[in-house]
Each structure stands twice: as C-alpha cells, then as structure tokens.
Amino acid sequence: MSTISAQAALLPTFSEVQKAHRRSDVLILDRHGELIHELRVDKTGRRLEWTKLKDVSPALVKAVLQSEDRRFYEHGGVDWKAVGAALIDRFFGSKTRGASTISMQVAVMVQRGGRPLGxxxxxxxxxxxxxxxxxxxxxxxxxxxxxxxxLVSFRSELQGIAAASRGLFGKEPSGLDLKESCTLAALIRSPNALPAVVGQRAALLAQSLSPGEPGEAYRRTAIDALSRPYRLRPYLALAPQVAKILTAGAGQGELSAQTINSTLDLRLQRFALQSLRQQLDLLQGRHVGNGAVLVVDNATGNILAYVGNSGDSQVDGIVAKRQAGSTLKPFLYGLALEKRLLTTASVLDDTPLHISTERGIYMPHDYDHRPRGPVTVRTALSASLNIPAVRTQLLVGTEPFADRLRRVGFDLRRSAEFYGFSLALGTADVSLKELVNAYRCIARGGIVSPLHLTPGHSGRTLRAMDPKVAYLVSDILSDPGSRSVTFGLDNPLTTRYWTAVKTGTSKDMRDNWCIGFSRRYTVGVWVGNLSGDPMWNVSGVSGAAPVWLEVMNYLHGNVRSAPPPRPRGVVAARVPAGHGEAERGELFLAGTEPPSVPAARPAGEAWHIARIAYPPDGTIIVIDPDIPEPNQRVFFETENEAPGLKWRLNGELLPPGEEGRRWAPRVGRYELALVDNGGKVQDAVSFEVRGQNQ
Incomplete structure (x- = not known):
C-alpha cells in the first residue's frame, strides 16, 4: 500500500469526526427533554458542543485564516508557496516560518485524537x-x-471555539468582535503564552488585517481576558445532586452518553428550589441555613423534583440521615390499628408518664408541655401528641414497631433496644428519601416500591401495610379539625383539596420535617442546618410546612385531588360524645366499631370531611356601588356536604338552608366555618369585604 493510500485509510469522514466529538460535561435532561443540569465528567480538557461554521463570527474566521493559513481556500491541502518560503528561510538561517496549513493540522488531529504533533x-x-x-x-x-x-486548543484546557469564546469572553462564538477574535487567533500557535505576548501578537495580527490599525485596544483586550481565571458557567445547574448520582463512576471519557434522561420536571424543580430559598430567607433570624425538597409521583415512583439542598454545598440533604421527630407516628398508630389493639376512637391518656428503664426514668412530654388528658387516637395522631404515642408503643412493642418501620423502607441500622421508647418520638435517624417513600406507601394503600430518577423502571413491589389501615391513617392525617387541637385551623397544613400531611421536629430543634401526599403526589421538605446546629424556635408548621404547601399548590394548580374511596372492610359508625368531643362519625376496621351503633354508610362509599368550596381562603370581595344592595349576595358553597351542617360567621350561626347560604356582604374581615350538629368545625376560611375605595 502506498503512503498516500495508507494515509487515506486512516482518515475518518467529516460526519464521523463530528459524531465522535464529546463534550467534557454531560447534559441531564428532564422528563420533557429540556436541559436541567450540566455536569463536567472529563477532566482532561474543557470542551463544549460542536459549533457549526455558520455560527462562528466572520471576524474570527477572518483572523484565524490571516494568522494560520492565508491561502486556505486556494490550495489543495499544501501551501507550496509557504513551503518554499520556509525552505529558503532554513537555507539562509533565518527564523523559520510555519508552513503547516489548516488542512495539514486537521489531518493530524483527526488521526491522533485531537492534538497535532510537536x-x-x-x-x-x-x-x-x-x-x-x-x-x-x-x-x-x-x-x-x-x-x-x-478541535484546536486555545488556552490551558479550553478546546474548541465554543469553550474558548464562553470561557474567556462570556459569549457565544457568533458574537465575537475583531479584538476578541484576534486574541483567540493569536492563542492558537502558543496557547499558554504570557498575556502580554498574546496581546502583542493580537495587535500585529490586527494591523496585518487593517494596516494602520492602532494596536493598544487589541493588546488591552488580550491582557484583560488572559490575566484572570477563565469562567465557563453552565447554562443551567438546577440539580447537582441528581447529576452526581446519574454520572457516578464516570470520568476521563468513561461516560459515552452525552445526555441522560431523568424523571425530573424542570419547572417544578425550579419552583421547589425558589420556594425553599424564599422560606429560608424568611427564617434567617432563627438560625436556619439549609433545606431539601423531594417530590414523587405516587403511581410510578418517579422523582419529579430533587432539591438536595438550598445552596452551593455538595451535601445531599435528600439522603442525609437526620432524626425523624414525629414523622414516624403514623406507622406506629397504623401498626396498633392493624393489630386491633386500638381503634381510631380509642381513648389514650395524655398526662405525664414515667417509665423505668435501664438508663433511668423516661418522662416524655408534649411539644407545648400542656397535657390534655383523655384524647382519641384520631386526635393524638393528627395533633401529634407525644405522650399518647409513647403509650401506644408500650402497647405494640418496640421490636414490632421497628420491624414495621424497616418493612416500609426505613434503614434502621441499630437494634430496637437501642432506640427504646423514644422511637415513637422519632429518635431514629432517617433520610428525607426514606420518609417520602414511606408516606407514599400509605398513599398507595400500603404498597412499597422503589423511587426512580430515570424513566422506564417499574421495580419490585411489596405489601407493607394493610390497605384498610393505610386508608384510616390517611383519613386521620387529612383531618384539619382534629389537627386544630395543636395547630389551629389556620395553618400551612390545610389545603383546598384532599391531602394528608404530618410534621416533625427533632430534639433541640435540629431538624424540621413536613411530609404529606395527595392522591397523585407525595412531597417531603426538610429544613435545618447541614452542620447539625439547632434552630431557634422553629416548628414543623413554621419551618418546613410553608414550602410543602407552596409546592403542593403548584402541583394542584390544575389537578384535582379527591379523597380516596373507602375500601371494603372499613365501616363508618357514630361515636357518642365524650372526652371533650361531640357526637361524631368515625371510621373503623370492620368488627372493631362500637357494637351498639350500626354502620352509618355502605361499604365502598367515601367518608370524608365536608369542605368550603366558596369563598376560597384569603378571598377579597369588593362591594359594587352600582349594583342595588338587594342584588349583592355572596353564596357560600360546600364540597362533600353531609346532613346537619351549619354555617358560622364570625362566631354566629347563620340561618339554616338557602337563607344562610345567601349572605349580604358588609365591609369587614370574616371567619367562616362549617360546623356539624355538635359544634365541631369541619372547615374554615377567612375572607375580607371591602368598599369601592379601599
């Protein structure tokens, strides 16, 4: 084979070279194919996307051809005039001028992996x-x-015109002016020359292009650009922890894929990050520095938003282990219900408790240090009371409770004995990812399956809870009336659509959680300090819950969330008044309802609390003076209405029937409540009526 034939055999096609080009970073795409994060994985060089010639500034093309190959479009690969001039220079001992054409340099680059020979x-x-x-x-x-x-190297590790243009001048190759173009062209022959030397070469190149051109501006452009570290910022970097997970083990060209598809949603990811940062700004005076947000699709387990932390730290707050606080209580009460040791209407004693242990006397207390005496299981769980939770753990046993937690996905690395009776109050270290998937298990009727960051997975499923118990726990966590014992009716846990939610605060206020789900999504939020330092006077409602509410409202802007249907084996019955509660309806596992009270509803019919559909919370109503007063009415509307409900406006009951619903507005602030026959509040909203000029 001749030398020329051998050379030809070694040459790839232009298309092959273009396809073989690899960025030094990987692009993470969201579920819709939109860029969500760039991450560098190859440390051998800094390369960006392949840039087409039509997208390069004509000024740069002009400067490069003038500097490197003036007769590029005239010769057939070898500039014989330049070769002859170089031979003459060598013969007479003059300084050797270059004779390599751009074609000659490219021929070596594509054969030898991108770098010309010395x-x-x-x-x-x-x-x-x-x-x-x-x-x-x-x-x-x-x-x-x-x-x-x-393919050519411009400066340090900057390879290719895209990396050089963005890294040194912060602009795309199409936007380069002549001064910047001369600087880049002057770098090609000696990429790491001193800034002053490059500046001088750039000035001389400019003068060769346009005789008489003053060179000072060209020198200054080069010196300014090369005297500081280059800055090559990614277009988008919204999911650093996800990018790290999806590219684990890649580097030095090991990752062949230039893009990785993820399950994330770009707009949701950005919104969750912004909501978290805004809440942390509001908490600045309370020594709160960090947070994390995780959003998953209940049906598929796809992770839709993964905000590992709120800042530049590389610590991943989604998988970091923290004390769980009260977020484990739903699984404790669920186990007690499943074992039929308790019902939702069982009464627990919320008074001081002293338990003898090997370490001394254990004395749990409620968050507000106000024991409430006898309370039902529904109130104890939804209001997050601590003493009843410990009493429940005494009933079910610490070991069975720890086993239940492991079954729903918590990686408890210590024995049940290590945690003791404080396990009910969340002394175990858990991650936000574990919490979110465990609550997703409740949302799915007791089914556990893995979470995913890349599409196309199904995963192994496991029955971890009785579906009837999962329904009862969901119903309790969605009950704003029972929750009001601790949190009041006006709090960030109450939504205008069906959700079930729980907060938790660890010992010394080091960790703050809010985990909850709708029919379609589960959202988890943690706030605290990555250093482990305690916060100052921050509870679940004031810390993580506002972010949870913002994200949930975003998800359900156009998506309804109705209560789940009641499964067979769950019955509704009336519970007589007592222990500070009026006669009410309650849900039971079939066979555990009060024997003297028949089931009130047929199996399969949903049981849930009525809600106010109009006016929405926070509504501002303006009286129009041009409309006759008798014609101005506000119509109060309900959702899931049950018999016997009444309207109460600013503490006063309105007339029953249609008369109470048609209310004549008057200027002022109002609290509207929907109450049952026993006076128990089912739902409440606040609204304001203003005059025309207010």
Whole structure:
C-alpha cells in the first residue's frame, strides 16, 4: 500500500469526526427533554458542543485564516508557496516560518485524537502533507475549517471555539468582535503564552488585517481576558445532586452518553428550589441555613423534583440521615390499628408518664408541655401528641414497631433496644428519601416500591401495610379539625383539596420535617442546618410546612385531588360524645366499631370531611356601588356536604338552608366555618369585604 493510500485509510469522514466529538460535561435532561443540569465528567480538557461554521463570527474566521493559513481556500491541502518560503528561510538561517496549513493540522488531529504533533521529522512532515491532500479530496473546505475550530486548543484546557469564546469572553462564538477574535487567533500557535505576548501578537495580527490599525485596544483586550481565571458557567445547574448520582463512576471519557434522561420536571424543580430559598430567607433570624425538597409521583415512583439542598454545598440533604421527630407516628398508630389493639376512637391518656428503664426514668412530654388528658387516637395522631404515642408503643412493642418501620423502607441500622421508647418520638435517624417513600406507601394503600430518577423502571413491589389501615391513617392525617387541637385551623397544613400531611421536629430543634401526599403526589421538605446546629424556635408548621404547601399548590394548580374511596372492610359508625368531643362519625376496621351503633354508610362509599368550596381562603370581595344592595349576595358553597351542617360567621350561626347560604356582604374581615350538629368545625376560611375605595 502506498503512503498516500495508507494515509487515506486512516482518515475518518467529516460526519464521523463530528459524531465522535464529546463534550467534557454531560447534559441531564428532564422528563420533557429540556436541559436541567450540566455536569463536567472529563477532566482532561474543557470542551463544549460542536459549533457549526455558520455560527462562528466572520471576524474570527477572518483572523484565524490571516494568522494560520492565508491561502486556505486556494490550495489543495499544501501551501507550496509557504513551503518554499520556509525552505529558503532554513537555507539562509533565518527564523523559520510555519508552513503547516489548516488542512495539514486537521489531518493530524483527526488521526491522533485531537492534538497535532510537536517537532516533526521530514518524513513525518511529508506524511502530513500527503494526508492533507487526501483530506481535501473527501472533505469540503468549510468542513475542514469547521473541524479545525472545534478541535484546536486555545488556552490551558479550553478546546474548541465554543469553550474558548464562553470561557474567556462570556459569549457565544457568533458574537465575537475583531479584538476578541484576534486574541483567540493569536492563542492558537502558543496557547499558554504570557498575556502580554498574546496581546502583542493580537495587535500585529490586527494591523496585518487593517494596516494602520492602532494596536493598544487589541493588546488591552488580550491582557484583560488572559490575566484572570477563565469562567465557563453552565447554562443551567438546577440539580447537582441528581447529576452526581446519574454520572457516578464516570470520568476521563468513561461516560459515552452525552445526555441522560431523568424523571425530573424542570419547572417544578425550579419552583421547589425558589420556594425553599424564599422560606429560608424568611427564617434567617432563627438560625436556619439549609433545606431539601423531594417530590414523587405516587403511581410510578418517579422523582419529579430533587432539591438536595438550598445552596452551593455538595451535601445531599435528600439522603442525609437526620432524626425523624414525629414523622414516624403514623406507622406506629397504623401498626396498633392493624393489630386491633386500638381503634381510631380509642381513648389514650395524655398526662405525664414515667417509665423505668435501664438508663433511668423516661418522662416524655408534649411539644407545648400542656397535657390534655383523655384524647382519641384520631386526635393524638393528627395533633401529634407525644405522650399518647409513647403509650401506644408500650402497647405494640418496640421490636414490632421497628420491624414495621424497616418493612416500609426505613434503614434502621441499630437494634430496637437501642432506640427504646423514644422511637415513637422519632429518635431514629432517617433520610428525607426514606420518609417520602414511606408516606407514599400509605398513599398507595400500603404498597412499597422503589423511587426512580430515570424513566422506564417499574421495580419490585411489596405489601407493607394493610390497605384498610393505610386508608384510616390517611383519613386521620387529612383531618384539619382534629389537627386544630395543636395547630389551629389556620395553618400551612390545610389545603383546598384532599391531602394528608404530618410534621416533625427533632430534639433541640435540629431538624424540621413536613411530609404529606395527595392522591397523585407525595412531597417531603426538610429544613435545618447541614452542620447539625439547632434552630431557634422553629416548628414543623413554621419551618418546613410553608414550602410543602407552596409546592403542593403548584402541583394542584390544575389537578384535582379527591379523597380516596373507602375500601371494603372499613365501616363508618357514630361515636357518642365524650372526652371533650361531640357526637361524631368515625371510621373503623370492620368488627372493631362500637357494637351498639350500626354502620352509618355502605361499604365502598367515601367518608370524608365536608369542605368550603366558596369563598376560597384569603378571598377579597369588593362591594359594587352600582349594583342595588338587594342584588349583592355572596353564596357560600360546600364540597362533600353531609346532613346537619351549619354555617358560622364570625362566631354566629347563620340561618339554616338557602337563607344562610345567601349572605349580604358588609365591609369587614370574616371567619367562616362549617360546623356539624355538635359544634365541631369541619372547615374554615377567612375572607375580607371591602368598599369601592379601599
């Protein structure tokens, strides 16, 4: 085989070179194919996307051709005039001028992986000329020039015109002016020359392009650009922890894929991050510095938003282990219900408790240090009372409770004995990811399956809870009336659509959680300090809950969330008044309802609390003076209405029936409540009526 034939065999096509080009970073795409994060994985060089010649500034093309190959469009791969001039210079001992054409340099680049040879023997030079001539036969001139601009090194690790333009001048190659173009062209022959030397070369290049051109501006442009570290910022970097997970083990060209599809949603990810940062800004005076948000799709387990932390830290708050606080209580009460040791209406004693242990006397207390005496299981769980939770753990046993937690996905690395009776109050270290998936298990009727960051997974499923118990726990966590014992009716846990939610605060206020789900999504939020320092007077409602509410409202802007249907085996019955509660309806596992009271509803019919549909909470109503007063009415509307409900406005009951619903507005602030026959509040909203000029 001749030398020329051998060279031709080594040359790839332009298309092959273009396809083989690899960025030094990987693009993480969201579920819709939109860019959500860029992450560098190759440390050998800084390369960006392949740039087409039509997207390069004409000024740069002009400067590069003037500096490197003035007769590029005239020769066939070898500039014989330049070769002759170089030979004459060598013969007379003058400073040797370069004779390598752009085609010759590209021929070496594409054969040897992107870098031209250093000092070459005559034989090597001749082979390079032969390869360049063969290249010109199969490649177009513009293709050769385009490849050159994408493969050549400009400065330090900056390879290709896209990286050089963005890194040194913060702009795309199409926007380069002549001064910037001369700087980049001057770098090609000596990429790591001193800024002053490059500046001088840039000035001389400008003068060769336009005789008489003053060179000071060109020198200054080069010196300014090269005297500071280059800055190559990613277009988008919204999911650093996800990018790290999806590219784990990649580097030095190991990752062949230039893009990775994820399950994330770009807009939701951005909204969750912004909501978290805004809440942390509001908490600045309370020594709260960090947070994390995780959003998953209940049906698929796909992770839709993964905000590992609120700042630049590399710590991943989604998987970091923290004390769980009260977030484990639903699984404790669920186990007690499943074992039929308790019902939702069982009464627990919320008074001081003293338990003898090997370590001394254990004395749990409620968050507000106000024991409430006898309370029902529904109130104890929804109001997050601590003493009843410990009493419940005494009933079910610590070991069975720990086993239940492991079954729903918590990685408890210590024995049940290590945690003791404080396990009910969340002394175990858990992650936000574990919490969210465990609550998703409740939302799915007791089914556990893995969470996913990449599409197309199904995963192994496991029955971890009785579906009837999961329904009862969901119903309790969605009950704003029972929750009001601790949190009041006006709190960030109450939504205008069906959700079930729980907060938790660890010992010394080091960790603050809010985990909850709707029919379609589960959202978990943690706030605290990555350092482990305690916060100052921050509870679940004031810390994590506002972010949870913002994200949930975003998710359900156009998506309804109705209560889940009641499964067979769950019955409704009336519970007589007692222990500070009026006669009410309650849900039971079939066979555990009060024997003297028949089930009130047929199996399969949903049981849930009525809600106010209009006016929405926070509504502002303006009286119109042009409308006759008798014609101005506000119609109070309900959702899921049950018999016997009444309206109460600013503490006063309104007339029953249609008369009470049609209310004549008067200027002022109002609290509207929907109450049952026993006076128990089912739902409440606040609204304001203003005059025309207010």
């Amino acid at each position: 000092h070459k023997t005559f034989r090597q030079k001749w082979d390079q000329m032969a390869a360049a001539r063969e290249l010109e036969k199969s490649w177009k001139k513009d293709e050769i020039l385009e490849a050159y601009l994408n």
